[in-house]
Amino acid sequence: MTLARKTISVIGLGYVGLPTAATFASRGIAVVGVDIREEAVARIRAGAAHFIEPDLDAVLRRVVASGHLRATTVPEPAEAFLIAVPTPIRHDRTADLSAVTAALASIAPVLKRGDLVVIESTCPVGTTAKAARQLRDLRPDLSFPDTAPEASDVLLAYSPERILPGQTLRELVDNPRTYGGLDHRSAVAARDLYAAFAAGPSRLTSAPEAELSKLVENAYRDVNCAFANELSLVCDAFGLDVWSVIGLANLHPRVDILSPGAGVGGHCIPVDPWFIHEALPDRTPLIRAAREVNDNKPLFVAGRIAEAASRFAAPVIAVLGLAYKPNVDDLRESPALRIARELAADETGRLMIVEPHVRHLPPDLAARDGVTLASLDEALAQADVVAVLVGHDAFRSIDRALLAGKAVVDAVGLTPGLEAAAAAA
Numbered sequence: 001m002t003l004a005r006k007t008i009s010v011i012g013l014g015y016v017g018l019p020t021a022a023t024f025a026s027r028g029i030a031v032v033g034v035d036i037r038e039e040a041v042a043r044i045r046a047g048a049a050h051f052i053e054p055d056l057d058a059v060l061r062r063v064v065a066s067g068h069l070r071a072t073t074v075p076e077p078a079e080a081f082l083i084a085v086p087t088p089i090r091h092d093r094t095a096d097l098s099a100v101t102a103a104l105a106s107i108a109p110v111l112k113r114g115d116l117v118v119i120e121s122t123c124p125v126g127t128t129a130k131a132a133r134q135l136r137d138l139r140p141d142l143s144f145p146d147t148a149p150e151a152s153d154v155l156l157a158y159s160p161e162r163i164l165p166g167q168t169l170r171e172l173v174d175n176p177r178t179y180g181g182l183d184h185r186s187a188v189a190a191r192d193l194y195a196a197f198a199a200g201p202s203r204l205t206s207a208p209e210a211e212l213s214k215l216v217e218n219a220y221r222d223v224n225c226a227f228a229n230e231l232s233l234v235c236d237a238f239g240l241d242v243w244s245v246i247g248l249a250n251l252h253p254r255v256d257i258l259s260p261g262a263g264v265g266g267h268c269i270p271v272d273p274w275f276i277h278e279a280l281p282d283r284t285p286l287i288r289a290a291r292e293v294n295d296n297k298p299l300f301v302a303g304r305i306a307e308a309a310s311r312f313a314a315p316v317i318a319v320l321g322l323a324y325k326p327n328v329d330d331l332r333e334s335p336a337l338r339i340a341r342e343l344a345a346d347e348t349g350r351l352m353i354v355e356p357h358v359r360h361l362p363p364d365l366a367a368r369d370g371v372t373l374a375s376l377d378e379a380l381a382q383a384d385v386v387a388v389l390v391g392h393d394a395f396r397s398i399d400r401a402l403l404a405g406k407a408v409v410d411a412v413g414l415t416p417g418l419e420a421a422a423a424a425a
């Protein structure tokens with residue numbers, strides 16, 4: 001049975017929720033977007049996103065002006081609710097699901113018979129089943145699929161998001177999608193809902209399988225990055241170029257090693273593997289080790305930079321890149337930012353930070369003496385040590401002649417032989 005869903009409500013209007021809401025609205029569906037941040041809601045009402053995502057503002061302007069997307073801070077009745085709120089880890093690396101719990105509590109009063117609830121946030125295994133228990137406690141007048149499978153009043157499913165920021169609008173439509181129902185009826189209802197725009201392949205499964213598969217995707221990336229990062233330490237000890245060694249190893253038809261870097265950042269890959277480890281610590285030594293290898297890499301790079309700086313009396317260090325990956329302005333969990341903070345805290349030298357994608361340094365760095373945001377030209381002109389931490393395109397064309405007499409620490413292999421070029425100059 002396909003239920004008509006006249007109004008969809010998206011709870012949490014961030015990197016995932018806002019493009020999703022706008023995309024549903026762009027298909028002529030009435031969407032109520034809900035966020036607890038009043039300033040985000042105000043911006044959306046004015047037809048603009050509160051973060052940078054190519055083409056999103058143009059879609060928002062259209063759907064807000066046409067009335068298909070309406071933003072508010074308090075949930076209203078709808079036929080489907082999509083939950084896309086943050087799911088970070090706490091300092092002790094346990095999952096912080098307080099936003100999911102709060103979002104469920106906020107929709108409970110307006111839920112009615114026939115509604116569908118879909119969780120999109122990345123969550124530990126069992127979260128969707130817990131959501132059913134929470135909603136039942138709050139609404140004992142309604143039945144949910146865990147205790148009334150294939151016959152419940154409210155349908156409940158989990159459908160993880162895989163979008164790549166910067167390509168969100170295209171990937172929302174094209175990516176394969178998994179619909180994990182607490183029962184089959186819920187999975188089918190979720191698939192029918194997203195069929196409004198999702199054009200990629202789809203799979204129906206159970207909620208726990210969908211939950212775990214999302215965590216596994218990011219743990220897979222983390223473990224593979226950790227292997228490359230561990231190799232970078234091995235090559236450093238042997239005095240060998242890790243990119244050259246990996247290039248040779250990848251000539252093998254069944255070997256495909258990733259490139260090492262300054263660590264692993266962003267708000268997904270460094271976080272989600274802990275959701276698996278927290279549940280099964282004794283069975284996941286590899287996942288934990290990978291997290292530790294990747295978390296320790298920035299300290300190793302900072303040590304290399306400090307070592308290079310110690311050769312100069314009053315070192316000036318050009319820090320190239322702060323973002324967590326090339327060509328974005330996103331600093332969340334960025335290993336480069338962590339390295340800059342280490343160097344600043346240890347007063348390793350004067351830091352000239354070059355990050356072409358931001359206009360200001362984070363306040364804690366900006367407040368430090370001897371730490372400035374600089375242009376690439378200024379930093380290269382004055383630096384004794386050049387630390388390449390992010391492979392931004394803007395750094396690809398560095399004139400090797402400018403490196404004469406400087407020490408270079410290249411954590412990302414931006415230019416093959418950059419360190420050697422500086423040493424030889």
Ligand SMILES: NC(=O)c1ccc[n+]([C@@H]2O[C@H](COP(=O)([O-])OP(=O)(O)OC[C@H]3O[C@@H](n4cnc5c(N)ncnc54)[C@H](O)[C@@H]3O)[C@@H](O)[C@H]2O)c1
Binds near residue numbers: 103162
């Ligand atoms: N950003 C990505 O690329 C990406 C990709 C895949 C999965 N995810 C997952 O999707 C989820 C959301 O991520 P995001 O990047 O969109 O986060 P975000 O921080 O950009 O946005 C979340 C929004 O939810 C709002 N919010 C918090 N609690 C709320 C509540 N109780 N009611 C209403 N709104 C509330 C916040 O104010 C914020 O605007 C996370 O679980 C994340 O791991 C993100």
